[in-house]
Amino acid sequence: MDGRGRFFYLASWMGMALALGLQVRRFPPQGLEVLLYGLFILLALWALSRGPKLAPRWLLHPVGAYLLFEMVRVGDSWPLVGFFSPALYLLAGLAYPPWSLGYLLGAFWGGVLVLAPLLLGRNLDFWPHFAVSQVLLVGLTFLLARFRELHGQIRFWREQALTDPLTGLPNRRALEMAMEREAARVERGEETFALILLDLDDFKRVNDTQGHQEGDRLLKEVAQYLVAHVRQGDLVGRWGGEEFAVLLPQTKGEEAAQVAERLRAGLARLGVTGSFGVAVYQGDLQDLFQKADGALYLAKSAGKDRVERGF
Structure with a gap:
């Protein structure tokens, strides 16, 4: 990972910590919720210890469960979850190859979050905006995956075209x-x-x-x-x-x-x-x-x- 990659990787973790802090301050957890917060933090730290390549796979389901947990506990303020739902799709995109079954897990968690306000009987004033935004985010993530796949193929063939396969030297x-x-x-x-x-x-x-x-x-x-x-x-x-x-x-x-x-x-x-x-x-x-x-x-x-x- 180059310098810019390390910077944005650390920035994402700092953003996660800041988001947790803001949420706790705005909606202080009570009773069992404190234990659930502690469990999520431990899972996040454990995922961090696995390194940049494995962390997204270990974080995907905990983040999905955490967002659903927040949607349940904050009542009619549930639309705040929408600010962080893009993390689900990006985690799935980083954790699994494009177009694989694992890659669809981000869309699965997005669907769970879209249905949750209906099943929980929450205020639905902002639900149409939230539902449409999730569809857009899924579509954009799949487009990103397609561009990423094409970029990888172009890079592979460019390197193959300019490299001697036996010695590894430029041809x-x-x-x-x-x-x-x-x-x-x-x-x-x-x-x-x-x-x-x-x-x-x-x-x-x-x-x-x-x-x-x-x-x-x-x-x-x-x-x-x-x-x-x-x-x-x-x-x-x-x-x-x-x-x-x-x-x-x-x-x-x-x-x-x-x-x-x-x-x-x-x-x-x-x-x-x-x-x-x-x-x-x-x-x-x-x-x-x-x-x-x-x-x-x-x-x-x-x-x-x-x-x-x-x-």
């Missing part, structure tokens, strides 16, 4: 988008950036002699090493097959070549050799790709396990 499309952003920054006057292309030497032989499972393990190991040995602002991605790319923002040619040489030496100590091509952005992304790829090809043809420059 080629993600790297290209990142380079487009860096190019835009350079056009605004910021320092240029560099691209390193890395191709593992003789990787096909690993697959042929030791199997694809060992090849996959090696790719993951290389990916982890690269991520751990670049700066925090640098971006490591899988370019394709046994080829990786490292995007170095605000980096000139000599510094990029030094980074590539350091990575080459580090991989060699792990028992893995690779050929590196380094290029620097000079106003044309296509030119950057071609120079880095040309330098990589030169490193391969010159004996592998080396760094060549395309600048």
Whole structure:
């Protein structure tokens, strides 16, 4: 949970405590009602201890029962319950997946609250407004659930489209988008950036002699090493097959070549050799790709396990 999420989570609990305080002050509990209030507070604190993910599920039924209890005990002031009934639908929406049976529990408690004034013989002057508001709240909550579901699907497919499933690194499309952003920054006057292309030497032989499972393990190991040995602002991605790319923002040619040489030496100590091509952005992304790829090809043809420059 990020900072804003924690803020609103704590605000909701503070709001619950304040609402209880206001209710007790306006309608002081008597006799057994004090015990019921204490029980509800204990249940709320226990739910709080379960954490943000489980608390809504444990709170849904106690909140529904509490609102019904308040509707019974405050007599003709029962419409005050309407201010807090939206909590039922939101708790159900947070506690259960959209469109599940559990998700309908909020609507169930809303129906109980709508029928209660009729069964209890309360003053019904405000009942039509209360009943219609509950229908609106249920409908809005289901719309919210639908948008939440669609947002989750879009986020899932976006992450899938930009992530290499084997290594977990950004894929080629993600790297290209990142380079487009860096190019835009350079056009605004910021320092240029560099691209390193890395191709593992003789990787096909690993697959042929030791199997694809060992090849996959090696790719993951290389990916982890690269991520751990670049700066925090640098971006490591899988370019394709046994080829990786490292995007170095605000980096000139000599510094990029030094980074590539350091990575080459580090991989060699792990028992893995690779050929590196380094290029620097000079106003044309296509030119950057071609120079880095040309330098990589030169490193391969010159004996592998080396760094060549395309600048």
